[in-house]
Amino acid sequence: xxxxxxxxxxxxxxxxxxxxxxxxxxxxxxxxxxxxxxxxxxxxxxxxxxxxxxxxxxxxxxxxxxxxxxxxxxxxxxxxxxxxxxxxxxxxxxxxxxxxxxxxxxxxxxxxxxxxxxxxxxxxxxxxxxxxxxxxxxxxxxxxxxxxxxxxxxxxxxxxxxxxxxxxxxxxxxxxxxxxxxxxxxxxxxxxxxxxxxxxxxxxxxxxxxxxxxxxxxxxxxxxxxxxxxx
Numbered sequence: 001x002x003x004x005x006x007x008x009x010x011x012x013x014x015x016x017x018x019x020x021x022x023x024x025x026x027x028x029x030x031x032x033x034x035x036x037x038x039x040x041x042x043x044x045x046x047x048x049x050x051x052x053x054x055x056x057x058x059x060x061x062x063x064x065x066x067x068x069x070x071x072x073x074x075x076x077x078x079x080x081x082x083x084x085x086x087x088x089x090x091x092x093x094x095x096x097x098x099x100x101x102x103x104x105x106x107x108x109x110x111x112x113x114x115x116x117x118x119x120x121x122x123x124x125x126x127x128x129x130x131x132x133x134x135x136x137x138x139x140x141x142x143x144x145x146x147x148x149x150x151x152x153x154x155x156x157x158x159x160x161x162x163x164x165x166x167x168x169x170x171x172x173x174x175x176x177x178x179x180x181x182x183x184x185x186x187x188x189x190x191x192x193x194x195x196x197x198x199x200x201x202x203x204x205x206x207x208x209x210x211x212x213x214x215x216x217x218x219x220x221x222x223x224x225x226x227x228x229x230x231x
Contacts, residue, residue, distance in 0.1 A: 012102050018121065019178045021128020023187035025135070026172035027164065028127060031157035032134030032149070041138055043147075048088050050136065050149060058133070058149040061091040063126050066119055067143045073118060078110035091130050091148060098129075119146050121176065128190075160191055162209050162226035169213075173221065181219035 011017045039052040043060065051057045062084055064075040076084050077092045099107025106112060106122075123135030126148050133154035138145040169187055173180050184202060188195055193204035193211070200222075204211040211226040 010098075010102055012104075014104060014106055014121070014125075015178055017104075017125045017129075018176045019183040020186045022124050022176055022178065023169050023172040023183055024190045025124040025127040026175070027168040027187075027191075028132070028134045028154075028158070030164070030168065031154050031159075032136070034157050035151075035154050041136070043138065045084065045088070048085065050138070050147065056153075058151040058154070060088065060136075060147045060149050061126075061130070061132075062088045063092050063095075063122055063135075063146040063148065065143050065145050066114055066116065069142070071113060071115065072111050073114035073122070074111045075109075091126055091132075095126065095129070116144070119144055122146050123148070124176075160206065162211050162228060165191065165204075165211060166224060166226050169224065170221070179219040180221040181213075181215045184213050184215075184221070 011020055036052040036056060039056065041050055041052055043050040048059055049057050050060045062076040064073060064077075065079065066073050075092055075096065076082070077089045077096060095107045098104070099109075107125075119137050123137065123146050126132065126146075127135040130148060132148035133150050135146060135148045138147060165187070169184060172187075173183055181202065184204075185195060188202075188204035188211070191204075191206075193206045193209075196203045196205075200214050200216070202213045202215070204213070209226065209228050211224070213221060214223040216222050
């Protein structure tokens with residue numbers, strides 16, 4: 001299955017979405033962090049951009065907001081009082097449609113009870129589904145806005161070398177509850193690796209790079225290693 005074929009197969013639950021996108025989204029968060037560091041943020045809703053300093057102004061899409069007081073998540077497309085331009089709601093509306101089609105409650109309801117950890121879950125799904133350069137949690141005091149950004153500057157940081165995969169995948173699967181094997185398969189495919197499976201082992205290859213992942217009967221990762229034949 002190619003990355004395009006993978007994307008053409010709809011996910012039926014939040015868990016399946018996380019299995020597909022959590023690792024690639026976590027990977028890209030590393031790239032975003034390399035570019036913006038610990039810089040403060042400012043956003044221009046009229047321009048549709050978020051800024052982290054000179055030369056670091058990126059187009060954004062607003063997913064929604066989390067309220068510290070009510071402990072609820074409100075999708076931006078449902079926040080009619082905010083005056084958010086329709087152009088900044090495109091990805092959120094697509095997620096709503098996806099949720100309606102696949103009967104995924106989190107994506108289709110205007111507002112849901114939430115915790116702060118859910119913000120990373122929402123950012124992960126949006127970042128992965130729309131091939132964003134990353135997602136950002138913008139804390140404005142009373143709550144947190146979740147948005148995605150897209151920029152060639154961030155994408156240029158992307159790494160396909162096996163040390164990145166060996167680091168990112170174990171970290172990603174520790175953040176959310178999911179089956180490790182399908183998560184690894186999705187991640188490797190989205191990174192452009194060719195896969196082969198045999199029993200408990202999945203092998204990902206790209207050029208001289210070979211990454212081997214081993215799983216138990218419950219699809220939990222038991223071993224992950226990589227080699228580069230060019231070294």
